Amino acid sequence: MTKLIALLLILAMAIQLIKPLGVPGLRRRMDFWKIALIAFAIWALALIGRDLFV
Numbered sequence: 652m653t654k655l656i657a658l659l660l661i662l663a664m665a666i667q668l669i670k671p672l673g674v675p676g677l678r679r680r681m682d683f684w685k686i687a688l689i690a691f692a693i694w695a696l697a698l699i700g701r702d703l704f705v
Contacts, residue, residue: 656697660690 666672667683677685 656693657690660686660693664690 663672664683664686667677667686668680671678671680671682676682
């Protein structure tokens with residue numbers, strides 16, 4: 652699951668650099684770093700959840 656999340660978020664970052672997504676907070680090309688922060692938070696939650704429930 653974490654590999655799928657990583658792949659989707661890297662794809663979203665690449666798309667943001669080419670053509671901004673237009674989502675509030677992601678209207679400029681330079682905002683791709685915000686996707687990286689979101690990716691880090693989601694990834695951390697997935698890893699913590701995996702350790703807690705397995």
